Amino acid sequence: MANILEVKHLDKSFGRKKVLHDINFTVQKGRIVGLVGPNGAGKSTIMKTVLGLTGFSKGEILVEGQNVTATKHASLEHVGALIEYPGIYPFLSGLDHLKLFATGDDQQHRIDEVVTELRMTKYIKRKAKSYSLGMKQKLGIALALINHPHFIVLDEPMNGLDPESNKDLRNIITKLAQNGATILISSHILSELEKLVDDVLVIDKGRIVSQSSMQALTDKGKKYLVIKSADDEHAKQLLSEAGYTLGEGSDVRILAEDNQKLMPILKLFVDNDIEILDIQHQQSDLETSLLALLADDQLTE
Numbered sequence: 191m192a193n194i195l196e197v198k199h200l201d202k203s204f205g206r207k208k209v210l211h212d213i214n215f216t217v218q219k220g221r222i223v224g225l226v227g228p229n230g231a232g233k234s235t236i237m238k239t240v241l242g243l244t245g246f247s248k249g250e251i252l253v254e255g256q257n258v259t260a261t262k263h264a265s266l267e268h269v270g271a272l273i274e275y276p277g278i279y280p281f282l283s284g285l286d287h288l289k290l291f292a293t294g295d296d297q298q299h300r301i302d303e304v305v306t307e308l309r310m311t312k313y314i315k316r317k318a319k320s321y322s323l324g325m326k327q328k329l330g331i332a333l334a335l336i337n338h339p340h341f342i343v344l345d346e347p348m349n350g351l352d353p354e355s356n357k358d359l360r361n362i363i364t365k366l367a368q369n370g371a372t373i374l375i376s377s378h379i380l381s382e383l384e385k386l387v388d389d390v391l392v393i394d395k396g397r398i399v400s401q402s403s404m405q406a407l408t409d410k411g412k413k414y415l416v417i418k419s420a421d422d423e424h425a426k427q428l429l430s431e432a433g434y435t436l437g438e439g440s441d442v443r444i445l446a447e448d449n450q451k452l453m454p455i456l457k458l459f460v461d462n463d464i465e466i467l468d469i470q471h472q473q474s475d476l477e478t479s480l481l482a483l484l485a486d487d488q489l490t491e
């Protein structure tokens with residue numbers, strides 16, 4: 191599939207401080223790509239350079255095959271973005287903002303659509319100075335989406351959103367991707383990102399630590415068999431004596447091998463008269479996989 195974004199050997203410094211080191215990645219058309227990493231890793235800086243909002247010292251950025259620099263923005267015509275805090279004028283209403291930003295025909299229809307989808311109808315005519323953090327954030331998202339962009343860059347869009355709004359945003363993004371849009375999104379709310387993204391780019395200290403599909407990243411993590419029993423302490427002791435590797439935590443968490451046999455484990459419970467209340471398989475989530483990757487990155491320094 192064609193790439194909508196190619197970032198090649200990108201270096202960026204602020205003064206003498208180098209913050210991006212030889213960043214290389216591609217984003218395929220129609221994918222939802224998550225940018226994750228610790229505070230200060232370089233996520234916003236990558237997004238800003240991709241959008242031509244800040245210069246860079248070395249490398250190349252191509253959006254739809256055309257170069258982007260701090261002074262060359264032609265290929266960004268069909269790109270929508272929310273970067274850090276949305277730039278909002280306090281004395282204009284949300285609707286005024288949308289009218290200002292909407293271009294081309296069909297403006298009113300697109301405004302109605304995005305306002306309804308983001309459930310902003312109740313306050314869209316109020317001046318933005320009276321908006322809560324979440325309302326401002328939603329207006330920022332609406333502005334990023336209003337012109338039906340092909341490529342959407344969202345830096346921490348879930349900031350300040352309540353769970354219902356997070357779900358709305360997820361549905362909107364999924365629908366956009368199904369209709370062919372490409373999305374690059376950063377968030378610290380990994381549980382939300384996990385439900386949304388196809389691919390994950392992990393950034394640490396200005397370097398790409400990993401680029402893979404979400405599935406591949408979480409598959410690499412450990413898998414556990416979690417058993418809830420009437421006597422977890424006794425069960426843990428018996429399993430440990432039988433040579434099983436147990437995970438951290440108060441519940442009975444057995445590190446699952448490939449083709450793990452359940453029978454001997456269940457027999458251990460039955461033979462010792464320990465009632466089993468529940469059995470689950472647990473796969474590593476994005477947070478666990480990310481922490482493991484970052485820990486490896488510390489070790490290789």
Ligand SMILES: Nc1ncnc2c1ncn2[C@@H]1O[C@H](COP(=O)(O)OP(=O)(O)OP(=O)(O)O)[C@@H](O)[C@H]1O
Pocket residue numbers: 204209227228229230231232233234235236
């Ligand atoms: N305008 C600036 N001037 C100087 N240094 C900056 C500037 N903007 C960012 N930095 C530095 O660049 C590095 C990367 O910052 P960036 O904001 O890209 O990180 P981030 O991954 O988005 O972090 P967070 O998750 O906290 O938002 C940090 O060390 C930061 O201090």
